[in-house]
Amino acid sequence: MGKAWTFGENMNTDEIIPGRYNITIDPLELARNVFCEVKPEYAKNVKPGDVIVGGQNFGCGSSREHAPIAIKGSQAKCVIAASFARIFFRNAINIGLPILECPEAVAGISEGDEIDVDLASGEISNHTNGHRYQARPLPDFVLKIAEAGGIVNFLKEHDIQELLR
Amino acid sequence: MGTLVEEIFSRKAGRIVKAGEILLLDVDYIMSHDNTTPLAIRAFREIGKPILDKNRVVIHLDHAYPAPNVLAAENHRRIFDFVKEQELPHLFQQGVCHQVMIEEGFVTPGSIVIGADSHSNTYGALGAFGTGLGSTEIGVAWVTGKCWFKVPETIRVELHGRTQAGVYAKDVMIYIAGLLGMDGGTYRSVEFGGEYIDQLPLHERIIFPNMSTEIGAKCGLIAADQVTLDYLDNETPAKGKGPFEQIRPANPRYERLLELDVSTLAPQVACHPDVDNVKPLEQVEGLEVQEVYIGTCTNARYEDLEIVANMLRGRKVNPFTRVIVTPASARIYKKALQNGLIEILMDAGCTVTGTGCGACIGRHGGILAPGERALTTMNRNFIGRMGSPLSEIYLASPATAAATALTGRITDPREYLMQNAE
Numbered sequence: 001m002g003k004a005w006t007f008g009e010n011m012n013t014d015e016i017i018p019g020r021y022n023i024t025i026d027p028l029e030l031a032r033n034v035f036c037e038v039k040p041e042y043a044k045n046v047k048p049g050d051v052i053v054g055g056q057n058f059g060c061g062s063s064r065e066h067a068p069i070a071i072k073g074s075q076a077k078c079v080i081a082a083s084f085a086r087i088f089f090r091n092a093i094n095i096g097l098p099i100l101e102c103p104e105a106v107a108g109i110s111e112g113d114e115i116d117v118d119l120a121s122g123e124i125s126n127h128t129n130g131h132r133y134q135a136r137p138l139p140d141f142v143l144k145i146a147e148a149g150g151i152v153n154f155l156k157e158h159d160i161q162e163l164l165r
Numbered sequence: 166m167g168t169l170v171e172e173i174f175s176r177k178a179g180r181i182v183k184a185g186e187i188l189l190l191d192v193d194y195i196m197s198h199d200n201t202t203p204l205a206i207r208a209f210r211e212i213g214k215p216i217l218d219k220n221r222v223v224i225h226l227d228h229a230y231p232a233p234n235v236l237a238a239e240n241h242r243r244i245f246d247f248v249k250e251q252e253l254p255h256l257f258q259q260g261v262c263h264q265v266m267i268e269e270g271f272v273t274p275g276s277i278v279i280g281a282d283s284h285s286n287t288y289g290a291l292g293a294f295g296t297g298l299g300s301t302e303i304g305v306a307w308v309t310g311k312c313w314f315k316v317p318e319t320i321r322v323e324l325h326g327r328t329q330a331g332v333y334a335k336d337v338m339i340y341i342a343g344l345l346g347m348d349g350g351t352y353r354s355v356e357f358g359g360e361y362i363d364q365l366p367l368h369e370r371i372i373f374p375n376m377s378t379e380i381g382a383k384c385g386l387i388a389a390d391q392v393t394l395d396y397l398d399n400e401t402p403a404k405g406k407g408p409f410e411q412i413r414p415a416n417p418r419y420e421r422l423l424e425l426d427v428s429t430l431a432p433q434v435a436c437h438p439d440v441d442n443v444k445p446l447e448q449v450e451g452l453e454v455q456e457v458y459i460g461t462c463t464n465a466r467y468e469d470l471e472i473v474a475n476m477l478r479g480r481k482v483n484p485f486t487r488v489i490v491t492p493a494s495a496r497i498y499k500k501a502l503q504n505g506l507i508e509i510l511m512d513a514g515c516t517v518t519g520t521g522c523g524a525c526i527g528r529h530g531g532i533l534a535p536g537e538r539a540l541t542t543m544n545r546n547f548i549g550r551m552g553s554p555l556s557e558i559y560l561a562s563p564a565t566a567a568a569t570a571l572t573g574r575i576t577d578p579r580e581y582l583m584q585n586a587e
């Protein structure tokens with residue numbers, strides 16, 4: 001179980017992590033400044049297992065991987081959004097940050113709610129208001145990448161063919 | 166059986182595939198540039214396995230080239246060292262990556278070309294599947310030769326008629342971006358076709374897939390036809406690689422169809438601060454600009470420079486406007502030089518720079534001050550892209566850029582084209 005941190009529509013990669021912090025790709029270093037302009041209290045107070053909740057087109061903007069790396073480095077469990085921008089979606093999967101598309105959950109979750117997410121089934125439970133939401137379950141290959149901690153780690157142990165097997 | 170992207174993927178997969186499926190496919194070429202290669206090298210080193218096929222790796226130095234500062238120079242150094250260490254055969258310092266990829270014959274119908282650059286969609290102009298990815302995936306593809314794809318749904322844009330004199334593919338595409346909006350194509354393949362596209366030469370076709378990125382598309386595609394094959398044969402070293410198949414959509418099921426008659430369209434401008442803030446030129450006519458930038462993977466091909474030179478021949482650009490011309494590639498530059506275009510541009514008062522991305526990403530070659538406004542042939546007008554976050558970028562065709570260069574105000578090119586015709 002974790003706490004929900006809510007964000008607005010069209011969160012772009014610069015709002016997730018401003019360009020001036022992109023000189024490193026160290027996840028912990030990036031996590032120190034994640035959301036620093038839109039929600040400075042996040043980086044200080046986030047706990048492992050917390051959940052990011054965003055609106056439409058989350059992660060739009062540049063193709064830089066720093067944005068999902070920064071969120072993953074902050075130990076958030078996953079991002080739930082109404083929709084994701086294309087390259088952010090891929091980058092998140094490849095670096096092993098689970099992402100769930102579920103507009104209903106986004107509408108029904110408020111800042112600070114207690115949230116439980118079953119990544120394999122896509123079930124999202126809001127313990128604060130008692131509601132449940134169903135995101136599409138993540139495809140098996142996404143879970144495999146997430147379990148390995150990203151595609152780079154996956155490839156250290158496996159052949160790429162095993163992804164879709 | 167399917168849309169163009171389904172047809173291309175079906176051939177690669179060796180079976181019929183449909184939108185929504187996830188595939189692991191072999192990629193033909195893997196492109197990266199000076200901005201994105203260093204992170205790909207990092208991913209590659211972490212994986213710790215060898216490059217599968219060095220011939221498929223293509224690296225360009227173009228984004229900050231020649232190096233405008235020490236950091237950029239160090240970046241280039243790292244890439245040179247890596248290319249030497251790995252004995253990679255394809256390193257280019259010949260201009261904007263996407264233009265050079267096409268000129269050098271790396272992009273062929275039905276092929277899959279991925280790039281660590283969001284405008285890799287450009288390759289769709291030749292009926293190839295091109296898409297932009299993050300650097301990690303490029304490192305992964307070096308090692309595996311493969312990439313995963315979700316087969317996208319397709320928006321078909323069917324274009325009828327012919328444009329009037331003074332209206333170009335760029336005006337049409339800007340208009341489409343205004344209609345579909347910045348996220349109107351997200352995750353989608355946007356397929357461009359119809360009699361308007363059929364009669365367009367390749368250099369004009371490129372605009373559509375190139376700017377499909379601006380509406381969030383995964384790819385922008387134009388089916389290969391005789392125009393494509395003739396271009397490949399006559400203009401690129403791809404000649405021996407064929408014969409290339411003219412893959413076409415077959416009984417496609419489109420998610421959406423957008424039909425448009427281009428014959429009544431006037432010149433268009435995408436205004437600050439969003440690509441879908443599109444207006445007919447007459448609504449912004451007379452707006453003062455401090456810079457005109459003619460360059461980039463969108464509109465700095467030989468024919469674009471020719472349009473500009475024909476309009477500027479024997480005239481002088483506004484003395485209080487920076488007018489910068491950055492040919493997209495060395496080959497284009499050379500041809501423009503041989504045919505006297507560069508001399509015309511210089512006589513008119515333009516500053517002609519070396520090739521590459523130049524001012525497009527605000528690193529060098531035409532940075533904007535706070536309060537300045539530029540009219541450019543670029544594809545993107547994000548806030549602060551060309552310099553100060555307090556500057557403004559307006560996107561238009563090369564002809565509009567040339568007319569605007571003469572007056573220092575946004576100007577309808579048709580006035581000058583008429584005068585030239587007289």
Ligand code: SF4
Nearest residue numbers: 261461462522525526
């Ligand atoms: S010219 Fe501009 S849009 Fe094209 S690849 Fe270079 S930076 Fe990107």
